[in-house]
Amino acid sequence: MAEQYVAAVDQGTNSTRCILFDRRGRLVSVAQREHHQLFPRPGWVEHDAGEIWNNVTRVVPAAIKQIGAVPSQIVAIGIANQRETSLLWDRLTGQPIGHAVTWQDTRTDRLVTELAGSEGPDRFADLCGLPLTTYFSAPRIKWMLDHTPGLRQRAERGEILFGTMESWLIWNFTGGARGGLHATDVTNASRTMLMNIETLEWDDVLLEAFDVPRAILPEIRPSSGVFATATEVLPGVRIGAALGDQQAALFGQTCFSPGEAKCTYGTGSFLLLHTGHEIVRSKHGMLTTVAYQIGDHPASYALEGSMAVTGSLVQWFRDGLGMIHTAAEIETLARTVEDNGGAYIVPAFSGLFAPHWRSEARGVIAGLTGYITKGHLARAVLEATGFQTLEVVDAMNADSGIALTALKVDGGMTANNLLMQFLADLLDVPVVRPMVTETVSLGAAYAAGLAVGYWPDLEGLRSNWHRAGQWMPHMDPARRTTEYANWQSAVQRTFNWIRPEDQEL
Amino acid sequence: MPGTVQSIERAAAVLRLLAAAPNGLGVADLGNALGLAKTTVHGILRTLHQVGFVEQDHSGAHYHLSDAFGRLGESYLDPNELRSRAINWADSLASRSGEVVRVGRLVEGKVVVVHHVFRPDDSDQDLDVGTTLPPHATALGKAVLAYDTSGASRPRKLEAYTTRTIIDPAGLADELAAVRARGWAGEFEEHTVELAGIAAPIRGLGGLVVGAVGLAGRIERICDSRLRHRTDLVTMVRATAEAIARDLREDA
Numbered sequence: 001m002a003e004q005y006v007a008a009v010d011q012g013t014n015s016t017r018c019i020l021f022d023r024r025g026r027l028v029s030v031a032q033r034e035h036h037q038l039f040p041r042p043g044w045v046e047h048d049a050g051e052i053w054n055n056v057t058r059v060v061p062a063a064i065k066q067i068g069a070v071p072s073q074i075v076a077i078g079i080a081n082q083r084e085t086s087l088l089w090d091r092l093t094g095q096p097i098g099h100a101v102t103w104q105d106t107r108t109d110r111l112v113t114e115l116a117g118s119e120g121p122d123r124f125a126d127l128c129g130l131p132l133t134t135y136f137s138a139p140r141i142k143w144m145l146d147h148t149p150g151l152r153q154r155a156e157r158g159e160i161l162f163g164t165m166e167s168w169l170i171w172n173f174t175g176g177a178r179g180g181l182h183a184t185d186v187t188n189a190s191r192t193m194l195m196n197i198e199t200l201e202w203d204d205v206l207l208e209a210f211d212v213p214r215a216i217l218p219e220i221r222p223s224s225g226v227f228a229t230a231t232e233v234l235p236g237v238r239i240g241a242a243l244g245d246q247q248a249a250l251f252g253q254t255c256f257s258p259g260e261a262k263c264t265y266g267t268g269s270f271l272l273l274h275t276g277h278e279i280v281r282s283k284h285g286m287l288t289t290v291a292y293q294i295g296d297h298p299a300s301y302a303l304e305g306s307m308a309v310t311g312s313l314v315q316w317f318r319d320g321l322g323m324i325h326t327a328a329e330i331e332t333l334a335r336t337v338e339d340n341g342g343a344y345i346v347p348a349f350s351g352l353f354a355p356h357w358r359s360e361a362r363g364v365i366a367g368l369t370g371y372i373t374k375g376h377l378a379r380a381v382l383e384a385t386g387f388q389t390l391e392v393v394d395a396m397n398a399d400s401g402i403a404l405t406a407l408k409v410d411g412g413m414t415a416n417n418l419l420m421q422f423l424a425d426l427l428d429v430p431v432v433r434p435m436v437t438e439t440v441s442l443g444a445a446y447a448a449g450l451a452v453g454y455w456p457d458l459e460g461l462r463s464n465w466h467r468a469g470q471w472m473p474h475m476d477p478a479r480r481t482t483e484y485a486n487w488q489s490a491v492q493r494t495f496n497w498i499r500p501e502d503q504e505l
Numbered sequence: 506m507p508g509t510v511q512s513i514e515r516a517a518a519v520l521r522l523l524a525a526a527p528n529g530l531g532v533a534d535l536g537n538a539l540g541l542a543k544t545t546v547h548g549i550l551r552t553l554h555q556v557g558f559v560e561q562d563h564s565g566a567h568y569h570l571s572d573a574f575g576r577l578g579e580s581y582l583d584p585n586e587l588r589s590r591a592i593n594w595a596d597s598l599a600s601r602s603g604e605v606v607r608v609g610r611l612v613e614g615k616v617v618v619v620h621h622v623f624r625p626d627d628s629d630q631d632l633d634v635g636t637t638l639p640p641h642a643t644a645l646g647k648a649v650l651a652y653d654t655s656g657a658s659r660p661r662k663l664e665a666y667t668t669r670t671i672i673d674p675a676g677l678a679d680e681l682a683a684v685r686a687r688g689w690a691g692e693f694e695e696h697t698v699e700l701a702g703i704a705a706p707i708r709g710l711g712g713l714v715v716g717a718v719g720l721a722g723r724i725e726r727i728c729d730s731r732l733r734h735r736t737d738l739v740t741m742v743r744a745t746a747e748a749i750a751r752d753l754r755e756d757a
Contacts (some may be wrong), residue, residue, distance in 0.1 A: 027519055027593055328586040408740050415589040417634055435600045435625055437592055466625035469632055 004075045006449045007063065007234070008441035009056060011081040011165045012245065013102065016055040018063040020074075021440040022453065025464035027436055038099060043106040043350065046099035049087050052165070053172050060233050065488070076240035077173070077230060078448030080248035080440045081165040083191045084138045088151070088216070089168070091161050095178030097148065101140050104308070106350045108139040109359060115139065115209070121357065127206055127289030128460075129190065129197040129279070130472045131357055134350070137164060138193035138210040139479075145211070147211035155213045164188045166242040173230040173239060181228045184218040184300055187247040190290040195220065197279060197288060198422060200299060219303030222293040223247070224447035240448030241456040243292060245440045246270040250302060251292055251435060252443030253408050255464045256458045260406060261396070263389060264439065265413035269310040269341070271392045272302045273400060284395035285355030294450065305354040309347035309363075310385040311413055316347075317381050323374050331418045334378040341376035342367040344490040345384050351496065355395040362497035366490035386422045387487040393427055402467065406430045410439040417471075425475030426484070433469040515541065516549050520570070523559060527565035528735060556710055557581060582715045582753070584610060588620040588634075591707075591749045595622050595718060597722035600747040601739055602720050604727070605630075608707075608749075609638065609645040610716035614657040616646040641677055642670045644692035644702035648717035651684035652706055669694045689743055690717075691734045694724070701727035703734050709753045718746050 005028060017032040033055040038046040064071060084103040089096045101107070103159050112132050116123055121132040130136055141162055145152045154160050159184055163171065171180040189195040189202075194212060196203035196274040202217055221227060227239040243251065246264060250272045251260040260274035263269060274291055277298050282289060291302035311327070318324050324333055344366045346352075351359035365380070389407075397403050406429050411420055414433050424431040449455045518539055530538075534667060536546045550568055553559040555701040560571045561704060591608045599606040608620040615637040623630045640646030641663050650657060663672040671677045684690045692702035704719025721727070723739060729735050 004540065024600070030593065087574070302676050314515045326583065326586050328589040329583045331585040332583050412589070415592045416585070417588075417632075434594050435622070437596060465625075466600065467627050470630075471632065497523070 002073050003070070003481065004073050004454065005069065006076050006078060006240075006445040006454060007060060007074045007237075008078045008080065008445040008448070009060065009169065010245065010248075010438075010441045011052060011056070011079065011169060013082045013085075013104075016059055017441065018056075018059040019064050019130050019438055019445070020067065020069070021442060021445040021449075025436065025442060025446070025461065027438060027442075029066040030298075031059040031066060033059050041107075043102040043109070045102045045270075047085065047102055049089070049100045049165075049168055050094040052100075053168065056169060056172070057233050057393045071234050071237065074234055074237050075451040075454050076238050076448040078241040078243075078441075078446070079166045079169055079239065080243055080245045080444035081169070081188070082401045083164065083188060083244040083246065084137050084140075085165055086137045086144070087163055087165070087168055088141075088144055088155075089161050089163070089171075090451075091159055094171075094175060094180070097151065097160065098144065100168075101144065102262055103135055104350060105136045105140070106359070108134045108143050111139050111143055112359070114277060124193060124206060124209065125281070126287075127196055127203055128193045129281075131287075131360055132193075133357060135308075135353070136191055136193045138206070138212060141192075141212050142210050143218075146469055155216050157235065158215040160216050161211075161218070163218055164191070166244075167218045170227055170239060172234055172240065175231045182218045183221050183227055185221050185223040185242040186290045186293045187223050187244040188242065189220045191244060192498060197290070197301075200290070203231065212242075215347065222295055224292065224294040224341065224451045226451050238452055240451035241444055242349030243444060243447055244406065246272055246304065247289070247291055247302070248441075248443035248447070249410055249439040250274065250443065251446055251490075252436070252441070253410060254409070254446075254462045255456070256300075256462065257393040259400075259402060260408075260474040262408040262410065262439070265310060265385065265409060265411035265419075267310070267312045267315075269307040269385060269389065269411070269413075270387065271305040272397045273304075273396055275303055275400070277301065280399065282395070282399045284398050285357055286392075286395055286399055287354070294447070303396060305396055306394065307385070308351070308353040309409075310350050310388065312349070313345070313347040313381050313384055314413075316349075317378065325377065327412075328415065330378050330381060331340030331416050332377055335375075336419055337373065337375035337379060339376075340379040340383055341372050342486075343372045343376050343380045344387075344487055345377070345380040346386055346487075346490050346494050348494040348497075352491070354392055356491070358495055360496055360498040361494040364490060364493050366493055367486070382416065382419045383422060383483075383487075385419060386426045389423060390426050390484060396453075404429055406432055408432050410434060410437050412437075414469075420469075420471045421474075424471040424473045426480060428473045428477075428480065430473070431471045432467055435468040437468075457473070512549065514543070516553060517540065519546070519549050519553065519556065523568060523570050526569070529569035531563055531566050531568070535568075568593070581713070582709060584619045587707075587716055590752045591620050591718060592695060594653055594745045594748045595620055595753075598718070598741060599623070600625050601741055604720040604722040604738075606718065606720050607633075608716055608718045609650045609689065610645075611640065611653055611655075611657060614633060614640070614660065616640045616643065616649060624722070639664060639666065639696065642666045642692070642696040644690045644704035644715050644721070645719040647681060647684050647690035647692070647720060648704035649714060650705045651681040651690065652679055653715035666696045667694050667698055671695065689739055690719070692721070693728070693732070693734075700734070701734065703727065703738055703742045705743045707746050708750045714752070716718075718742065
């Protein structure tokens with residue numbers, strides 16, 4: 001019998017990828033296509049959902065063809081996706097209404113302030129586990145319904161569907177306007193601000209607060225469980241899972257027990273700590289989120305520390321400043337100097353995420369002197385990711401009452417040895433990279449494979465996890481303290497940059 | 506007598522014109538100057554861009570010579586770039602073979618470890634990225650040395666690490682010829698007693714060898730009962746080198 005594989009589709013911020021995994025969780029092929037980032041106005045970031053679906057229809061067959069396999073060798077599709085990016089589409093034609101508004105988009109800045117009102121940004125935190133910021137979907141849905149003439153009426157009549165990217169993909173995989181399934185999973189739903197974090201259902205209080213008609217919302221399903229059988233791209237193959245990308249990475253790192261944590265380093269970076277079936281409310285700016293739900297088992301929860309700008313700072317250094325040609329070259333440039341020379345870059349490009357949650361903050365380069373070269377700036381760019389991680393780990397330790405003893409890392413930036421060493425030095429714990437760096441895709445594959453019986457249980461998945469690399473801390477404690485203090489004073493300088501009267505509609 | 510290659514002549518003409526135009530030139534400028542169709546010029550520019558000789562300005566409308574074109578003698582592939590291209594495939598090789606995997610490149614006569622993946626048994630291991638290996642005594646080294654033109658393959662003195670290390674220049678030349686003939690390099694107790702290794706060259710655009718990827722482990726795991734390198738492992742290593750090379754060529 002020909003070997004069987006699980007196909008993971010990772011619909012990310014910059015690209016859409018299909019990765020095939022074999023029974024031992026090993027990556028066997030990868031196909032990838034980037035899509036356009038649309039910036040119609042300052043602070044606006046959009047994607048063309050049609051382009052993204054078209055990319056899915058190309059990368060999936062490409063990944064299968066790469067190893068000379070045939071579609072019948074695929075036992076399940078698992079979807080992981082960029083979270084919170086929001087799309088409305090026409091139920092009858094299946095056509096998107098406007099572009100998808102991404103998680104980085106800050107157009108709802110003012111709306112969010114208005115919604116917070118006198119009660120403040122944590123107004124809905126008890127119900128949904130999240131603070132009011134531009135990051136989550138609900139304010140974005142309200143904005144879209146309010147800014148397209150006639151759309152709200154159509155939405156109320158049931159002509160319009162809302163979805164984050166996994167819903168858009170599931171809908172299209174299952175036929176789109178010709179009978180497509182309109183569904184989401186608990187992890188993605190937990191990022192909308194519309195789902196009640198305890199009941200795992202759409203919450204009337206939240207729907208009313210954000211003025212979102214129930215008719216547009218997808219059905220909420222477990223993360224791992226057969227959604228439907230695909231009719232497009234891979235006809236006859238079951239869609240076995242959908243998870244938000246960061247939850248997928250937690251699953252891919254096999255963090256199945258309370259206390260286990262991982263940090264994924266990509267465009268943004270996200271540290272998630274498994275808290276079991278218990279809902280932990282953060283006092284230090286962490287988010288409460290659903291980690292996953294397997295079939296009809298109770299959901300598992302996580303605390304999340306989100307850093308908006310990490311890998312994207314390297315991209316800015318490459319594309320915005322033209323200092324390097326490829327992202328990887330930043331390590332070469334950073335190694336031309338011994339240290340940061342006293343320079344710190346706080347990349348509050350669209351405000352600061354965890355643990356500060358300051359949407360009015362904007363970035364600074366602090367400590368600039370004539371001594372600073374582009375090598376120092378390259379260091380400062382990489383170190384920004386390290387310092388942001390330390391802030392999140394500190395907050396997480398305070399909330400959970402348990403100090404982190406090692407950090408499991410994954411994502412593209414783990415190829416950067418200088419950054420990984422800096423992380424170990426700064427956090428003063430070993431930093432461990434697993435054998436499969438593509439944990440987002442692996443997690444989606446694991447969850448889908450579990451749903452169709454390709455893998456029997458979580459223990460079987462755990463035994464696939466192996467250490468591929470490890471960085472040990474070496475930094476002098478005094479230096480660590482000074483560096484962190486410098487960073488913190490640089491962070492202070494980003495606050496209160498955007499004044500309320502500057503905000504556009 | 507073989508003829509000349511017209512597209513290379515045209516590419517050379519494009520390079521001359523770009524070298525003389527400090528503000529860069531557009532596709533139409535070059536087409537008019539050389540009497541070539543826009544599609545032809547575009548194809549030449551795309552290829553020159555892919556090999557890193559020309560760059561586009563921000564608008565994408567103008568092309569100019571890259572900085573790298575003036576420094577052709579230097580290594581054209583950044584070592585950290587090589588690692589980021591290799592990481593997925595090296596992980597996969599380590600997990601399939603169960604052995605330590607390294608990616609290396611030749612720098613000033615030594616093999617520098619660019620990437621290191623632990624043996625997947627969760628035992629204590631230390632990352633050795635940045636350390637050097639003797640090229641004549643390791644599979645990784647021989648896989649790059651076999652394609653080297655800088656003279657590193659003809660050193661004055663070959664140091665012995667074990668009694669099996671090749672220390673005779675003629676013997677090394679024969680060994681490297683054999684590596685070229687079969688496309689991979691083997692190591693058998695030449696660096697460390699009881700250890701063996703297999704490595705294959707990674708070929709970038711135009712066939713340039715930019716480094717090698719290989720695995721190493723105990724003889725009884727790397728070799729068969731007749732002490733020959735296991736063919737299944739050789740196939741895996743070569744497929745890994747080819748996968749990394751494909752990534753490099755496609756996204757260049």
